[in-house]
Amino acid sequence: MAGIDSAINIDDLKRLAKRRLPKIMFDFIEGGADDETGLRTNANAFRDLRLVPRYYVDTAKREQKATLFGRTYASPFGIAPTGMAGAFRRDAELYLAQTAADADVPYLMSGASNASMEQAAKLAGKNLWYQIYGSRDRTFQLDLVKRAIDLGLTTLAVTCDVPVASNRERNRRNGFVRPLRMTLPTILEAMLHPAWVVNYYRSGGLPMLGNWQPYAAKGATPDQVAGLFASQTPDPSQTWADLDAIRRAWPGKLLLKGVMHPEDARIAIGNGVDGLIVSNHGGRQLDTMPSPLDMLPMIRSAVGPDVPLLLDSGVRRGSDIVAALCMGADFVLTGRATLYGATAGGLAGVKKAVSILQREIDLVMGQVGAVNLAALGPHFLLDTVRAEEERRNTGAMTGRR
Numbered sequence: 001m002a003g004i005d006s007a008i009n010i011d012d013l014k015r016l017a018k019r020r021l022p023k024i025m026f027d028f029i030e031g032g033a034d035d036e037t038g039l040r041t042n043a044n045a046f047r048d049l050r051l052v053p054r055y056y057v058d059t060a061k062r063e064q065k066a067t068l069f070g071r072t073y074a075s076p077f078g079i080a081p082t083g084m085a086g087a088f089r090r091d092a093e094l095y096l097a098q099t100a101a102d103a104d105v106p107y108l109m110s111g112a113s114n115a116s117m118e119q120a121a122k123l124a125g126k127n128l129w130y131q132i133y134g135s136r137d138r139t140f141q142l143d144l145v146k147r148a149i150d151l152g153l154t155t156l157a158v159t160c161d162v163p164v165a166s167n168r169e170r171n172r173r174n175g176f177v178r179p180l181r182m183t184l185p186t187i188l189e190a191m192l193h194p195a196w197v198v199n200y201y202r203s204g205g206l207p208m209l210g211n212w213q214p215y216a217a218k219g220a221t222p223d224q225v226a227g228l229f230a231s232q233t234p235d236p237s238q239t240w241a242d243l244d245a246i247r248r249a250w251p252g253k254l255l256l257k258g259v260m261h262p263e264d265a266r267i268a269i270g271n272g273v274d275g276l277i278v279s280n281h282g283g284r285q286l287d288t289m290p291s292p293l294d295m296l297p298m299i300r301s302a303v304g305p306d307v308p309l310l311l312d313s314g315v316r317r318g319s320d321i322v323a324a325l326c327m328g329a330d331f332v333l334t335g336r337a338t339l340y341g342a343t344a345g346g347l348a349g350v351k352k353a354v355s356i357l358q359r360e361i362d363l364v365m366g367q368v369g370a371v372n373l374a375a376l377g378p379h380f381l382l383d384t385v386r387a388e389e390e391r392r393n394t395g396a397m398t399g400r401r
């Protein structure tokens, strides 16, 4: 495959990203926890879902605009937070931010990103959201909130699904630990990916965790800043009280990312959270979690029809996004899909990823007979259609008796 222009789907972008990256880097993106059951769970959930189309609906004019928190975006998906993206391609977060602005979709910047939120805000403006990890010393998390306020950001997401670090065996085997353990085999393998090597070392090697740099000593190296971050997060002592403190400090919209249990969903909304990101962290945390898609209907009934529900984990196709919306999500986030694009082709690569998904959403809407997102719903799901037909048949039989 030649380059970004030749990519026709997200899987093509993944292949390009894999070719460009040394194994140690690609495995960090791709890997899950333990036996990587979660990756398969996420993929299978979408694969096993069936949409039943309706025909003779005039879908000549279709539109996929989506409104969330009173703001209308061009599409019903945004970019999920992915830490250390600058290690895969320098300035990757800035390409994600720029694309978010150009395509008019939100970019939820990672709390472990290399570029800083101040840099990203210059490019993404109102399309920038920020993601926060609770820190052992609470002054860090509250200062990050303050910086987000100072920048005029509208939406903050707190990630709750990393109470402790997970067991990512690919990283342990490859030496993707801190400090990076570049063994001879790792270095030799990296030499097979010269474009990445040149980009990485010309830009100074390990990239800085931009949002954490201000908290480190003056002149601290990227590894020292990463050390500070690692000493602060994950913080297993975080509780609902810490989320409350963030809620009190943050006047904008607050999302809780990683909610999987309906009871947690109820508590979060009861505590003033504005919306939930139903997510299993892309299969990177607890390996035995169900897919967010499977939990979505329970979470929807737990919080009612009006609470915005976002979903991520396993989204690789426009049809996945449409399926999630039919299942009850209001919005979807893409982690690896857009990161493959950034890694494979920088700005052009992210734009390609977004346009692939937008095109696929549009075609699936045309296929099922939906002119806009309001027309989507559970009535397109095979399970609903089957249940409705069974109900009718039972009704008809009962009526005959």
Ligand SMILES: Cc1cc2nc3c(=O)[nH]c(=O)nc-3n(C[C@H](O)[C@H](O)[C@H](O)COP(=O)(O)O)c2cc1C
Residues within 6 Å of the ligand: 028, 029, 030, 042, 080, 081, 082, 083, 084, 110, 111, 112, 113, 131, 159, 257, 279, 280, 281, 282, 283, 284, 312, 313, 314, 315, 333, 334, 335, 336, 337
């Ligand atoms: C390389 C990588 C880094 C990630 N870093 C973060 C992070 O810093 N904060 C966070 O809340 N989620 C992080 N995630 C999880 C994503 O936000 C998202 O939940 C997940 O990627 C969705 O699954 P998908 O990759 O299958 O789309 C990361 C995911 C990946 C692949």
